[in-house]
Each structure stands twice: as C-alpha cells, then as structure tokens.
Amino acid sequence: MKISARNQLKGKVVAIDHGVTTSHVKIDIGGSIITSAITKTSVEELKLEVGKQVYAIVKASDVMVGID
Amino acid sequence: MKISARNQLKGKVVAIDHGVTTSHVKIDIGGSIITSAITKTSVEELKLEVGKQVYAIVKASDVMVGID
Amino acid sequence: MKISARNQLKGKVVAIDHGVTTSHVKIDIGGSIITSAITKTSVEELKLEVGKQVYAIVKASDVMVGID
Amino acid sequence: MKISARNQLKGKVVAIDHGVTTSHVKIDIGGSIITSAITKTSVEELKLEVGKQVYAIVKASDVMVGID
Amino acid sequence: MKISARNQLKGKVVAIDHGVTTSHVKIDIGGSIITSAITKTSVEELKLEVGKQVYAIVKASDVMVGID
Amino acid sequence: MKISARNQLKGKVVAIDHGVTTSHVKIDIGGSIITSAITKTSVEELKLEVGKQVYAIVKASDVMVGID
Numbered sequence: 084m085k086i087s088a089r090n091q092l093k094g095k096v097v098a099i100d101h102g103v104t105t106s107h108v109k110i111d112i113g114g115s116i117i118t119s120a121i122t123k124t125s126v127e128e129l130k131l132e133v134g135k136q137v138y139a140i141v142k143a144s145d146v147m148v149g150i151d
Numbered sequence: 152m153k154i155s156a157r158n159q160l161k162g163k164v165v166a167i168d169h170g171v172t173t174s175h176v177k178i179d180i181g182g183s184i185i186t187s188a189i190t191k192t193s194v195e196e197l198k199l200e201v202g203k204q205v206y207a208i209v210k211a212s213d214v215m216v217g218i219d
Numbered sequence: 220m221k222i223s224a225r226n227q228l229k230g231k232v233v234a235i236d237h238g239v240t241t242s243h244v245k246i247d248i249g250g251s252i253i254t255s256a257i258t259k260t261s262v263e264e265l266k267l268e269v270g271k272q273v274y275a276i277v278k279a280s281d282v283m284v285g286i287d
Numbered sequence: 288m289k290i291s292a293r294n295q296l297k298g299k300v301v302a303i304d305h306g307v308t309t310s311h312v313k314i315d316i317g318g319s320i321i322t323s324a325i326t327k328t329s330v331e332e333l334k335l336e337v338g339k340q341v342y343a344i345v346k347a348s349d350v351m352v353g354i355d
Numbered sequence: 356m357k358i359s360a361r362n363q364l365k366g367k368v369v370a371i372d373h374g375v376t377t378s379h380v381k382i383d384i385g386g387s388i389i390t391s392a393i394t395k396t397s398v399e400e401l402k403l404e405v406g407k408q409v410y411a412i413v414k415a416s417d418v419m420v421g422i423d
Numbered sequence: 424m425k426i427s428a429r430n431q432l433k434g435k436v437v438a439i440d441h442g443v444t445t446s447h448v449k450i451d452i453g454g455s456i457i458t459s460a461i462t463k464t465s466v467e468e469l470k471l472e473v474g475k476q477v478y479a480i481v482k483a484s485d486v487m488v489g490i491d
Contacts, residue, residue: 084220084221084222084227084274084353084354084355085220085264085265085353085354085355086217086220086222086276086351086352086353086354087255087257087258087261087262087264087265087351087352087353088215088261088351089186089188089258089260089261090185090186091217091220092183092185093183100444101443101444102306102307102309102442102443102444102445103305103306103307103309103442103443104304104305104306104309104310104311104324105306105309105324105442105443105444105445106444107211107444107462108216110216112182112183113181113182113183114180114181114182115160115161115180115181115183117158117160117209117214118157118158118211118214118462119211119214119215119216119223120157120210120211120212120214120280120444120445120462121214121215121216121223121278122223122225122279122311122322122324124225125216125223125224125225126223128223129216129218129221129222129223131216131218135218136218136219137216137217137218138216138217138218138220138222139214139215139216140214140215140216140217140222141185141209141213141214141215142188142213142257142348142349142351143175143186143187143188143258144188144256144348144482144484145209145210145213145482146185146186146187146188146189146207146208146209147156147187147189147207147208147209147426147427147428147482148176148178148187148189148193148197148199148205148206148207148208148426148427149154149159149205149206149208149424149425149426149427150197150199150203150204150205150206150424150425150426151204151424151425152421152422152423152424152425152426152431152478153421153422153423153424153468153469154419154420154421154422154424154426154478154480155419155420155421155459155461155462155465155466155468155469156419156465157462157464157465159424168240169239169240170238170239170240170241170374170375170377171238171239171373171374171375171377172372172373172374172377172378172379172392173238173239173240173241173374173377173392174240175240175258186258187427188240188241188258188484189427189482190379190390190392190427190429190483192429193427193428193429194427196425196427197425197427206424206426208426210416210417210419210461211462212278212280212416212460213278215222215223215224215278216222216223217220217221217222217223218220218221218222219220219221222353224351225322225324226321226322227353228319228321229319236376237375237376238374238375238376238377239374239375241374241375241376241377242376243347243376243394244352246352248318248319249317249318249319250316250317250318251296251297251316251317251319253294253296253345253350254293254294254347254350254394255347255350255351255352256293256346256347256348256350256376256377256394257350257351257352261352265352265354267352267354271354272354272355273352273353273354274352274353274354275350275351275352276350276351276352276353277321277345277349277350277351278324278349279311279322279323279324280324280414280416281345281346281349281414282321282322282323282324282325282343282344282345283292283323283325283343283344283345283358283359283360283414284312284314284323284325284329284333284335284341284342284343284344284358284359285290285295285341285342285344285356285357285358285359286333286335286339286340286341286342286356286357286358287340287356287357288356288357288358288363288410288489288490288491289356289400289401289489289490289491290356290358290410290412290487290488290489290490291391291393291394291397291398291400291401291487291488291489292397292487293394293396293397295356306442306443306445307441307442307443307445308440308441308442308445308446308447308460309442309445309460323359324416325359325414326359326361326415326447326458326460328361329359329360329361330359332357332359333357333359342356344358346393346484346485346487347394348392348484358489360487361458361460362457362458363489364455364457365455379483380488382488384454384455385453385454385455386452386453386454387432387433387452387453387455389430389432389481389486390429390430390483390486391483391486391487391488392429392482392483392484392486393486393487393488397488401488401490403488403490407490408490408491409488409489409490410488410489410490411486411487411488412486412487412488412489413457413481413485413486413487414460414485415447415458415459415460416460417481417482417485418457418458418459418460418461418479418480418481419428419459419461419479419480419481420448420450420459420461420465420469420471420477420478420479420480421426421431421477421478421480422469422471422475422476422477422478423476
C-alpha cells in the first residue's frame with residue numbers, strides 16, 4: 084500500500100519493549116533512533132523482531148520543530 | 152526546555168513552503184528528509200530559514216511502523 | 220507496504236477540496252463518509268481523484284469515543 | 288456537546304480489551320470495525336460495554352489516505 | 356455528546372484567523388490562551404465567533420510535558 | 424529548546440499514574456487540570472514528581488473545539 088504520510092523513513096528494528104496493550108519499537112534509521120508506540124497486536128501481525136527492515140511512518144502534521 | 156517527546160532528531164532546514172496558515176518545513180536529519188507541517192506563526196517566531204540547525208520532534212505515539 | 224495503524228478502512232473518494240498546502244479528501248467507506256486532511260503534494264503523488272478506491276488510515280490512539 | 292472533529296461515525300461497541308492505563312475499544316460502524324485506544328478511566332466514565340451505541344470520533348488531520 | 360478525551364477545558368473564543376481550508380481559533384481558558392487549528396467548515400458549522408463559550412478538547416496522548 | 428507547538432501551558436504536576444509503558448501525568452495550569460499520557464521513560468528522564476513546575480505542550484492541530 085502507498086500512503087499519504089509525508090515521512091516514511093527506512094530503518095531496522097533495534098529493540099522492542101512490550102506493555103500490556105502498547106509496545107515500544109526502536110528503529111535505527113541510519114544514525115538516528117526513532118521510537119514508535121504501537122499496539123502489541125500490530126507488533127505480532129507485522130511479525131516485528133530485532134533486525135527486521137521497517138519504515139518509521141509519520142504524518143507531517145505530527146512533526147514539531149525545535150531550536151536550541 | 153526539555154520535553155517528553157521520545158523523538159528529537161537533530162538536522163538542518165533545507166526548504167520551507169508557506170500556505171496561508173500552515174507551512175511545510177523540510178529537515179535533513181542526515182540521510183533522511185523529514186517534513187513538518189507547523190503554523191506560519193511558528194516559522195516566524197522560531198526565525199526558521201534554510202540552513203538553520205533544528206530538531207524534528209515527534210511523540211512515540213505518532214510514529215507508525217510499516218513493512219514491505 | 221503493510222502498516223501498524225489499526226484502522227484501514229476501504230472506500231472510494233467522493234470529493235477533494237484544495238487549500239494552499241492542505242487538501243480535504245472525502246471518502247465513502249460504505250455508508251459513512253470520512254474526511255481526511257493531507258498535504259496537497261500527497262494528493263498529487265497518490266493521483267487521488269473522485270471515484271478512486273482508497274483506504275482511510277487511522278492510528279487507534281487517534282480515535283476518540285463519544286456517547287449521546 | 289457538539290465538536291469540531293470532522294469524523295463522527297455512529298456504531299456499536301463489539302469488544303473492549305483493558306491494559307493497565309490504556310484500553311482498546313472495537314466499534315462496528317456498519318460493515319467496518321474501528322479500533323480506538325483510550326484511557327481506562329474514559330471507558331469507566333462513559334460506562335462503555337459491548338452493545339452500547341457510540342461514536343468513533345477522529346480529526347480530519349489524523350486520517351491518512353492509502354492506495355494499493 | 357460526552358467524549359473520551361481527557362481534556363475538556365472551558366473557555367471563550369478571543370480570536371479566529373482563517374486560512375483557505377484551516378482556521379486558527381484562540382481560546383482563553385482563564386489565564387491561558389489555547390490555540391486550536393480546525394477546518395474552516397467546523398468554524399462555520401459550530402458558528403464560532405469571538406466571545407462564544409467553547410471547550411478546548413485534547414486527548415491525553417496528544418499532550419507532551421516540558422521542563423525548563 | 425524552543426519549539427513550534429503553539430500551546431505551552433505553565434503548571435504544576437498534581438498526580439502521576441503509571442501503567443507498564445505509559446504514564447498519566449495530571450498538571451494544574453491554574454484553575455484547569457490537564458492530563459498527559461507519556462512514556463514511563465519520559466517521566467523518569469524528566470524526573471517528574473508531584474509539585475514540579477512543568478509545561479503542558481500541545482500542537483494546535485491536536486486541539487478540537489466543542490460547544491454545548
């Protein structure tokens with residue numbers, strides 16, 4: 084499926100922490116680590132595991148900008 | 152200010168497109184380009200311009216995961 | 220691409236309204252109309268037009284519940 | 288209360304899964320099932336249970352579009 | 356309608372700025388001003404105008420925390 | 424760090440409830456209580472505790488408007 088989200092960053096899963104309903108997936112997108120919070124069901128359905136190639140997907144309207 | 156958002160990715164502004172109330176800011180975070188949609192007021196207040204060092208900030212719950 | 224968003228609702232585009240940077244896409248998912256606000260660039264890249272079959276995609280954490 | 292969210296989809300609760308702080312509520316909106324992740328407190332305050340008539344509420348800016 | 360969003364802050368509209376599809380509504384919630392970006396259609400449907408009593412509604416998962 | 428989020432509301436932590444991965448932080452912003460759902464890791468990193476001065480941070484696009 085092609086989707087409208089502006090940000091689709093290719094990377095590799097480097098860690099997965101499970102809560103009861105929510106899991107935190109850390110993705111190395113080449114120099115930066117992005118953390119995603121998704122449902123545990125999604126982790127199982129996408130068969131996510133450490134080392135798997137994935138995309139970190141973010142809508143442009145969900146990205147803020149900060150400066151020092 | 153330090154904030155709770157899990158993802159704070161350092162990069163440089165490479166483009167800014169203005170709408171009437173919303174602006175799209177493209178940020179090179181070292182190999183990947185992230186697009187942010189923020190208010191035009193924010194662009195002015197943060198004095199954003201091409202070349203400026205910034206952070207792309209995203210809550211973990213706003214990051215989805217995709218696989219091919 | 221398969222993605223983690225829990226909600227992927229199949230439907231057909233019934234209307235598209237363009238702003239300067241943001242466009243509103245109305246999708247008939249079989250009895251209900253869902254409105255999506257995405258970047259104008261995405262509408263062009265996905266070649267969206269009235270009648271096209273699409274998916275309305277929403278993270279579970281972005282869905283609230285209301286009662287009368 | 289009337290609210291600004293563009294998407295207010297009428298349906299019925301068909302399942303509720305509880306985590307420690309977050310609960311997943313599945314809503315049948317007539318042919319499609321929408322999953323919502325809300326706080327456990329909200330489930331209790333709204334007295335949600337299977338069979339109850341509810342609305343799945345989503346801001347237009349939280350809806351992405353996908354194509355095959 | 357009663358909704359699951361944890362934050363429903365009572366206040367008064369103090370300003371409305373229109374873009375082509377998006378409008379910015381400033382709400383005084385008693386000492387603090389909250390800015391909301393909603394569709395222009397919503398402003399019209401809710402008949403929002405300066406002085407009107409409204410609620411600023413935010414999901415808990417959309418609120419970040421910052422410290423100096 | 425200065426950030427683009429339109430809403431940065433100064434307040435004090437009045438309660439913190441921990442789930443397995445997610446924590447709920449209640450912030451008194453002077454007359455109103457705002458609830459934030461952030462990762463447990465963020466609570467630890469920001470050393471949040473009851474009485475601490477913080478900011479509740481919300482993007483304008485995540486604020487809806489409601490009327491009675």
